[in-house]
Amino acid sequence: MLKDKKTKITFHSGVLTIGGTIIEIAYEDSHIFFDFGSEFNPAAKVQPSDLQGLLDNKLVPYLDNIFDPKIPLKGYKSKENKFNDTAVFLSHIHLDHSKIVNYLNSEIPLYTLEGTKSLLNTLNINNDFIFPLYEKGQTNTREVIGVEENEIINVGKIKVKVMPIDHDAYGACGLLIETPDLKIAYSGDIRLHGYRENDTINFCKESKNCDVLLIEGVSVSFQDFGEKLRENEAENEEELIEKINEVVKSNPDKQLTFNYYIANVERILNIIKTNPRVVVLDAYFSYVVKEATGIATYYYQLDNKDYGLDENLRVDFKELINDESKYFWQLDTLALKYIDKLKKKGIYIHSDASPLGDFDPRFAPFVKQFEDNDIEFKMMSCSGHARPYDLVKIINLITPKLLIPIHSYHPEKLYNENGDVLLPKKGQII
Numbered sequence: 001m002l003k004d005k006k007t008k009i010t011f012h013s014g015v016l017t018i019g020g021t022i023i024e025i026a027y028e029d030s031h032i033f034f035d036f037g038s039e040f041n042p043a044a045k046v047q048p049s050d051l052q053g054l055l056d057n058k059l060v061p062y063l064d065n066i067f068d069p070k071i072p073l074k075g076y077k078s079k080e081n082k083f084n085d086t087a088v089f090l091s092h093i094h095l096d097h098s099k100i101v102n103y104l105n106s107e108i109p110l111y112t113l114e115g116t117k118s119l120l121n122t123l124n125i126n127n128d129f130i131f132p133l134y135e136k137g138q139t140n141t142r143e144v145i146g147v148e149e150n151e152i153i154n155v156g157k158i159k160v161k162v163m164p165i166d167h168d169a170y171g172a173c174g175l176l177i178e179t180p181d182l183k184i185a186y187s188g189d190i191r192l193h194g195y196r197e198n199d200t201i202n203f204c205k206e207s208k209n210c211d212v213l214l215i216e217g218v219s220v221s222f223q224d225f226g227e228k229l230r231e232n233e234a235e236n237e238e239e240l241i242e243k244i245n246e247v248v249k250s251n252p253d254k255q256l257t258f259n260y261y262i263a264n265v266e267r268i269l270n271i272i273k274t275n276p277r278v279v280v281l282d283a284y285f286s287y288v289v290k291e292a293t294g295i296a297t298y299y300y301q302l303d304n305k306d307y308g309l310d311e312n313l314r315v316d317f318k319e320l321i322n323d324e325s326k327y328f329w330q331l332d333t334l335a336l337k338y339i340d341k342l343k344k345k346g347i348y349i350h351s352d353a354s355p356l357g358d359f360d361p362r363f364a365p366f367v368k369q370f371e372d373n374d375i376e377f378k379m380m381s382c383s384g385h386a387r388p389y390d391l392v393k394i395i396n397l398i399t400p401k402l403l404i405p406i407h408s409y410h411p412e413k414l415y416n417e418n419g420d421v422l423l424p425k426k427g428q429i430i
């Protein structure tokens with residue numbers, strides 16, 4: 001496909017799976033990789049906890065001269081390193097894109113937007129978000145270089161522009177990659193129906209007429225073109241917030257709790273901004289919001305860590321347990337231990353929090369505990385991934401010569417009205 005080009009693209013993993021995307025772009029003696037996560041399968045029997053296990057179970061591909069050389073590995077050996085410049089880029093914080101960054105050789109620079117850098121450090125404060133460093137250093141997380149939105153990083157002759165895009169993770173980006181003979185756009189995880197639609201549009205404009213577009217295809221894995229959204233799925237983030245506020249307004253004398261995904265900072269800020277009740281977060285979530293955005297929120301605290309939060313914003317947990325009118329408060333893992341103390345007939349809103357859905361074996365028992373305690377369980381979601389027709393819209397805005405759909409169970413459903421399509425195999429080099 002790119003036979004006359006010096007640039008080579010290798011699809012190490014994450015082509016026909018959702019998660020674990022690792023793609024390499026090489027030009028002469030320089031190369032870059034993106035992203036650096038592992039495949040996520042909550043239903044799998046074996047859940048490896050180290051690099052050896054991940055490699056043996058083929059959840060992570062072996063990459064020459066890329067992993068931390070201190071990690072002893074049986075059965076894997078790197079060839080001689082013929083590259084002078086190497087770098088890794090992260091599109092966003094979701095674990096399927098970031099979980100193995102601590103296994104990356106500490107001498108190889110890792111770039112991501114400032115927002116993602118902040119989340120990576122704060123979410124891993126207890127050393128349990130991403131896989132831990134082999135040799136624990138001063139910090140739990142390896143060094144990350146935070147870049148400004150739209151900054152260009154040069155890796156040898158490869159230029160990478162790190163561009164913000166719309167996704168349900170704070171600090172998400174796409175990459176616009178230029179080598180002397182090829183222009184490649186990588187969407188990361190992308191959508192048009194969130195708070196940053198204009199960022200996605202801008203990414204499309206700058207990527208216009210690129211040679212190769214690597215685009216995620218999560219939604220076409222589960223949905224057909226034009227298929228109606230699930231009942232609990234909002235059209236866009238604004239509609240989701242309206243629906244949540246509707247529940248709050250129409251239940252003035254019930255206990256109201258909720259949970260969300262910790263990296264979805266923009267959603268929680270908008271819930272706080274518009275909710276008729278006082279929104280109170282778990283201290284750890286409050287800390288993550290504060291570190292990422294500087295915004296302080298009300299919180300309650302059930303652990304004894306020092307997050308450096310403002311005492312004046314602390315709400316007593318007993319007050320929340322007994323409340324039926326003033327607060328809209330977050331029910332995360334620590335608070336769930338008190339589920340039997342909650343008010344009967346209350347409502348809990350599950351907004352893309354963990355466990356995410358039926359595919360996760362933890363989901364059914366999670367829902368049941370609400371039934372058992374006479375609390376109504378309401379799922380209220382808004383996907384982080386572009387709807388099928390929005391993916392086509394993005395493709396048509398970019399009009400790539402070659403479309404390569406990845407990060408999907410059904411990449412073959414995507415089409416390119418203005419050029420070719422390639423469905424690569426794992427390990428393929430073009």
Ligand SMILES: [Zn+2]
Binds near residue numbers: 407
């Ligand atoms: Zn993803």
Ligand SMILES: [Zn+2]
Binds near residue numbers: 092094169189384
């Ligand atoms: Zn994602």
